[in-house]
Amino acid sequence: MANIKTSEKKSKAQSMGMHTEVLTGRTQQKFFNPDEAENFYYFGTYDVDFNKRTDLDVMNMSAPEANKEIDNLMSQGYGTIVIKNPQGKHSLGVGILNKLNLIFEGSLGYFGMGSCDGPIVRINGRVGWSCAENLMAGKVVIEKNAGSCFGAAIRGGDLICKGSVGARTGIDMKGGTIIIGGDAGAFTGFMMQRGRIIILGDVGINLGDSMYDGTIFVGGEIGSYGSDAVDAELTSSDQDWLRRKLKVAEIGEDFDVSKMKKIVAGKKLWNYDNLEPTEKKGAI
């Protein structure tokens, strides 16, 4: 059990109750030893062969049944799985922590591909609300439109929608890249903390409202800026990155990125104004 001692230095953040204790002594943290690599097992992962391919018809399956079957197929080494007849079902493909080629021949409902870490996914239809929420790594490509809260709270990976998306795209995102080929709705980038959003079309009202950090690039018209979202200079390195990213994403390769607008956080929110740099970290 770790010993707990109270920090003697009283900062403003501490007086606000943000952090009053520090841990000392032994912790539960384990350090990785490369010599013991074979003993480590990452739960929910399998050795799969991308050339080993199969189809899975989920027409008459519930979402838990379909997801268990995907897991079962991965455990058998299948590295490419084609899902037939998803029929707009909710929560398909969630929690995949594996390298995997996953293809949906149809549309998904809410929370499709949520909490994934690693798969390469192509969805040949539309997705509902909160697609790829909490994505850690991998790539998810949607050929048609997407609903609201697209890429909510993602930490990493590439999330690409070739059509238009609803409201609150990239809400609370903490990393990764979201690319939209069409238009985006209101409150895009709401409270985003890190990562990048690229929108080739128009975007709705309150863009980047209350964003802490991160960058938003917009190719079309902006309905209005949200609180603390401000314009920034589009540098040549930004343009190089945009060209490279759009090419990799197979979307808008010929798009004139030099005319895109770059929006960042003005960092005038209360926590940026009132706290010292070391305290900001605690506040966030």
Add this chain to the structure above:
Amino acid sequence: MCGIAGLIHRGKSSNVGSELQGMLQALKHRGEDSTGYALYGDTDGKYFIMRFKVGENVGEGSSSVMEDVSVYDERKKIVDQTLSEMGAKIVKEERTLPYSLRYEIDYETKDLLDFSQRIESIPGVEILSMGKSLEVIKDLGNAKMVCDRYSLDKLVGTHAIGHARMATESGVDIKSAHPFWGYPFSDVSVVHNGQLTNYWNNRRVLENKGMRFMSECDSELIAVYIAQKMREGASLEEGMKDSLTGLDGVFTYFVATKDSLGMAKDTMAAKPLVLYESDDLVAMGSEEIAIRSVLPQEIDTYDPFDGEVKVWQI
């Protein structure tokens, strides 16, 4: 949570009762305290169709007070007598359930306000809908239960809207169930998903203008609000666009009239809606699975944006 669904066939009729039942049943996980249908059937337009109730469903889960069934008969008699006094002739009468009735009425009038006020002055009586095509049917239970109870699966018409309700801000009863009739306008109905935060302010203003509220369900405000705008001369689309600023809160709602269907989404876009649109059919619902119940093949759908209003004609 609640779920809403609607569809309109353009240039043809279809079995809208069965189609809407499938759409609403697909949304039953969003709420099955009550389910309601507003169906626009094929009629010759000669007579008014009046759907009304003389009591509540007091079955399991209901928040209504138990009444002796005999009072239903008493109320029905007074309704019949009042209709006679107003010169309205009952051409056809159906009593699906002890508390739920459907009349076809031969009545010459354009303003239904006086008519409705007299009928609803009878204690315990509420007109669910009035129109030449519209029939509002709502009751406790999920879509299939209500559809079976009222034999709606064979109803043929051009368009329909419906609602699967999870009661959150008012009782589990028929009077709080959707759709709401756009009193006192013939053939106007509304379903809503969301919460309205300036309900009481708007209600007081509208009541002072002579409009009536039968429940304390915030969604009823939309029907009354749109109806009042239309009374003042606005078109359906104008009234809906006005509601985006006049109503405060989060909402997605549908309005249907005799020959049109409209949708509106608030400026926060906080409530879901998925829409499919083709030359001959528009289908929409809170979730894509509702649309899939009538269009199982791969289709292109999208989410309307914040502050969007759309109206389609049959």
